[in-house]
Amino acid sequence: MERTKIARDxxxxxxxxxxxxxxxxLRIYSKDPLGNVGKALAVVFPISSNDVSKVVQYAYENDIxxxxxxxxTSLAGSSLPLEAGIVxxxxxxxxxxxxxxxxSYVFVEPGVRIDxxxxxxxxxxxxxxxxxxSSSVATVGGAINSGAGGMRGxxxxxxxxxxxxxxxxxxxxxxxxxxxxxKTLKCRQxxxxxxxxxxxxxxxxxxxxxxxxxxPLPETVIVALxxxxxxxxxxxxxVNIKTQRIQPYILEFLEKKTAEIAAKSINxxxxxxxxxxxxxxxxxxxxxxxxxEWMKKILIRHGAREVQTAExxxxxxxxxxxxxxxxxxxxxxxxAREHYKNVKDAKVMLLIExxxxxxxxxxxxxxxxxELEKKHGFITMLGGHVGDGNLHPSIGFNALDPxxxxxxxxxxxxxxxxxxxxDGTVSSEHGIGLAKKDALRRExxxxxxxxxxxxxxxxxxxxxxxxxxxxxxxx
Ligand SMILES: Cc1cc2nc3c(=O)[nH]c(=O)nc-3n(C[C@H](O)[C@H](O)[C@H](O)COP(=O)(O)OP(=O)(O)OC[C@H]3O[C@@H](n4cnc5c(N)ncnc54)[C@H](O)[C@@H]3O)c2cc1C
Numbered sequence: 001m002e003r004t005k006i007a008r009d010x011x012x013x014x015x016x017x018x019x020x021x022x023x024x025x026l027r028i029y030s031k032d033p034l035g036n037v038g039k040a041l042a043v044v045f046p047i048s049s050n051d052v053s054k055v056v057q058y059a060y061e062n063d064i065x066x067x068x069x070x071x072x073t074s075l076a077g078s079s080l081p082l083e084a085g086i087v088x089x090x091x092x093x094x095x096x097x098x099x100x101x102x103x104s105y106v107f108v109e110p111g112v113r114i115d116x117x118x119x120x121x122x123x124x125x126x127x128x129x130x131x132x133x134s135s136s137v138a139t140v141g142g143a144i145n146s147g148a149g150g151m152r153g154x155x156x157x158x159x160x161x162x163x164x165x166x167x168x169x170x171x172x173x174x175x176x177x178x179x180x181x182x183k184t185l186k187c188r189q190x191x192x193x194x195x196x197x198x199x200x201x202x203x204x205x206x207x208x209x210x211x212x213x214x215x216p217l218p219e220t221v222i223v224a225l226x227x228x229x230x231x232x233x234x235x236x237x238x239v240n241i242k243t244q245r246i247q248p249y250i251l252e253f254l255e256k257k258t259a260e261i262a263a264k265s266i267n268x269x270x271x272x273x274x275x276x277x278x279x280x281x282x283x284x285x286x287x288x289x290x291x292x293e294w295m296k297k298i299l300i301r302h303g304a305r306e307v308q309t310a311e312x313x314x315x316x317x318x319x320x321x322x323x324x325x326x327x328x329x330x331x332x333x334x335x336a337r338e339h340y341k342n343v344k345d346a347k348v349m350l351l352i353e354x355x356x357x358x359x360x361x362x363x364x365x366x367x368x369x370x371e372l373e374k375k376h377g378f379i380t381m382l383g384g385h386v387g388d389g390n391l392h393p394s395i396g397f398n399a400l401d402p403x404x405x406x407x408x409x410x411x412x413x414x415x416x417x418x419x420x421x422x423d424g425t426v427s428s429e430h431g432i433g434l435a436k437k438d439a440l441r442r443e444x445x446x447x448x449x450x451x452x453x454x455x456x457x458x459x460x461x462x463x464x465x466x467x468x469x470x471x472x473x474x475x
Contacts, residue, residue, distance in 0.1 A: 001062060001064065003021050004021065006021075006041055006042045006064065006086065007019050010042065010044055010055065013055070013058060014044070014046065014051045018044060018045045018047065018051065018092075019042060019043075019044050019045075020042065020044075020045075021043075026040045026041075029072070029081070030087075031072070032072055032074060032079060032080045033072075033073055033074075033075060034075060034349060034352070034435075035347070035399070036080050038082050039081055039084040039085070040067070040081045040085070040086075040087040041064075041084050041085060042086050043087045043089055044086055044088050044089065046090070046092070046093060047092050047093060048093070049169060049208040049209065052169045052175070052206055052208050053169050053174075053175035053176075054175065055086065055088060055175070056171055057174060059086060059171075059468050060171060060173050060466060060468060061173070063466060063468070064085055064086055064468065065081070065084070065085030065468055065469075065471055066085060066086050066206075066470070067079065067080070067082075067087050067202065068088050068141070068145070068202035069087055069089045069142070070089075070091070070110065070139030070140075070141045070142025070143075071113070071134070071138055071142060072142075073134045073138055073142070074146055074430070074431065074433060075352050075354070075435075076146070076201075076354075076427065076430045076433030076434065076435045076436060077434030078145075078201040078431050078432075078433035080434065082434065085468075089111075090110045090111035090139060090141050091111045092111060093109040093110055094109055094111035094112045094113070094116070095108070095109045095112065096108050096112055096116075096117060096120050097209070099124060099214075101124060101126065101214075103183060104185060104213055104215075105164055105212060105213060106121065106128065106211075106212050106214050107209065107210070107211050107212075108140050108212065109140075109209060110140055110141025110142075110207045110208060110209070111139050111140075111141060112139060112140050113135070113136065113137055113138065113139055113140075114131065114132070114138050114139070114140060115135045117140065118131075118135075121214060121217075125216060125217055126215065126216055127214065127216075128162065128212055128214055128215075129155075129156035130148060130149060130150055130152070130153075130159055130162055131150035131152050132149065132429070133150065133151070133326060133329060135150065140212065143159050144159050144210060145197070145198075145200060145201050145202050145207065146159075146201060146429070146430065147160055147199030147431060148429050149385070149388075149390065150385075150429075151250045151252060151325075151385060152249060152250060153387065153388045153429070154247065154248055154250070154388040155247045155249055156215070159198050159199070160195055160198045160199065161213075162213045163210060163212055164181055164183065164184070164185065164187065164194070164211040165179060165180065165183060165187070165194060165211040166179070166194055166210050166211075167179050167207070167209035168180060168205040168206065168207060169208055170205050171206075171463065171464045171466070171468050171469045180193040181193070181194035181211065182211075183211055185213065196459070199431060200474070201432065201433060201470060201474050202469060202470040203463075203464065203469050203471075203475075204459070204460065204469065205463060205469070206469070218282030219285055220282070220283060220285050220288055221250075221282050221283070221312065221313045221316070222280065222288050222291045222292050222295065223278070223279070223280045223310045223313070223321050223322075224278075224296060224299060224307055224308070224309045224310075225270070225276065225277075225307070225308045225309075226278075226299040226306065226307045226308075227256075227259075227272060227273035227274040227275065227276055227306045228274045228275045228302070228303055228305065229274040229275075229305055230274070230303055231255070231363070231366055232363055233302050233303035233304075234253065234274075234303075234304075235366070235386075236303075236363075237277060237302035237304070238251060238253070238362065238386050238387070239360065240298060240302060241295075241298060242359060244298075248279055248280060248281050248387055249281055249282040250278060250279065250280035250387065251277075251280075251385070252277070252278040252325050252384070252385060252386065253277055253278075253385075253386040254275070254276040254324065255275055255276075255366070255382040256276070257379075257381075258332075258381045259272045259275070259276040259324055259383075260272045261331045261335050261381070262324045262328055262330070262383075263324050264331075265330050265331045266324070266330075268320060268323055268324055269320075270308070270320065270321075272324075273305045274304075274305055276324065277304070277386075278321065281295065285312075288311040289311060292310075292311055295309070308321060325383070328381075328392070329352070332350060332381045332394045332396075333350060335379060335396065336348050336394075336396020337396070339396060340398055343398060345400060346400060346401075347398060347400045348397070348398060349396065349398075349399040350394060350396050351395050351396075351408060352392060352394040352430075353391075353392060353393050353394060353415055354426075354427045354428055354430040355390075355393070355416075355424055355427070356388065356389045356390040356391070356419070356424050356425050356428035357391070357419060357422040357423065357424035358389055358422070359386065359387070359388070359389040361389070361422045362386055362389060365418065365422055365424070366382070366391075369382060369391070369393050369418070372411055372414050372415060375414070376395075376407050376408075376411040376414070378395035378396075378397065378407070378408070378411055379395070380393050381393070381394045382394075388428070389428075393415065416442055416443070419443075420442065420443055420446045426439040426440060426443050431474075432474045433474070437473075437474070437475070440453075441453060453475060456475045460475055
């Protein structure tokens, strides 16, 4: 169908100011951070569940694809409008509807950004703990649907641990609005549809409201930033910290070269004396200095050369102890683009990967990655949430060079094999999207469970019989 007709029809249904077919805007909403470009026919900005329902009814009736978007920061290609279709942007549905401390929940619309939500919660001494590095823009709806995690994952897990109930618009002929889950912390409602939706990447239903669990902000967090000349020593330190009857608030790693580039990209004055480990532990204020000394001793005993510490989160922020880790993505993009700056007409694509292995196998994973760097010849940037075994190796390649694209594909395949061989997984938080469909098959195949793909395909058909929601993703 022609896009002017779609715009006219949708404007009539939900209002002119909520629909756009402006060329420049369509281009923006067709892109993702990896460099993929899709085909948005129209962008729609609903402000209510009823608006969403009307758009779905229209799309169902006219066989038009719908692509939900929060801030479109997915690193798996999940929010890309792959085939021509409507981009349904939730950016105007961003209200925090209720905060209930006694019931331990917050009730929100899907377009609220995670940092904005946490800003409101912090004034009451609470937080929503899932914190993807993109939290300044990432929306709750996007995080629910990608099953996001973040720096606090080792302590607080991922989105699947924090969603209580969801209002959903189903892709049926009426655009039915249903509510699944509960407001209560305990809830049994037959099959767990809420957990099925978490991580479903906008392929099963549209999330229009959510009850999320919240938790008190820690009294304070002590922080240590350490540099290790030897990688094995750093990993030994991680294993040691993880067996000390504490659950670190954050436990993050950057390989030395990556840390150097990240530090340079933000003009940090911190000396990179080796591989970087960032540890945070939530404690009572009175216990702060005792924990700092204890942590310092462990790190030095395991071979850290340089250790900087802070007795509170605020002090760590002031001294910029988190900044190098936070700039991992910028550094990943920068090194790839710089590498190709003299190549005429290069189209630089990034592969920012998301494997996880049991933390006890991290040393093997990092050694394996170094082997892959040698084998395929790509400069590999490496960092991750070592507290939960989640690594983000990344490479850049010139997508216009067929030989290089093929090598990148081979690197990716070897990486997936490495994760599977170490009892790990191919995606721990970014999702399957477009990028990891084959990898998911390989993981399930290796576990003798490829039958699950058939079950997932059937679940998709039950929810979305006309295949209008985010087609071509996940299964
Ligand atoms: C710099 C950078 C750092 C990142 N760091 C992390 C990290 O630390 N941890 C992590 O897990 N991820 C990370 N990501 C990936 C991404 O930011 C997160 O997954 C984030 O939660 C996605 O939010 P979003 O609003 O951008 O979602 P989008 O990308 O817009 O959408 C993600 C998926 O959800 C679907 N969707 C969105 N809203 C709805 C809705 N209301 N109903 C149904 N489906 C919907 C989309 O169709 C898509 O499949 C990072 C990305 C970048 C660019």
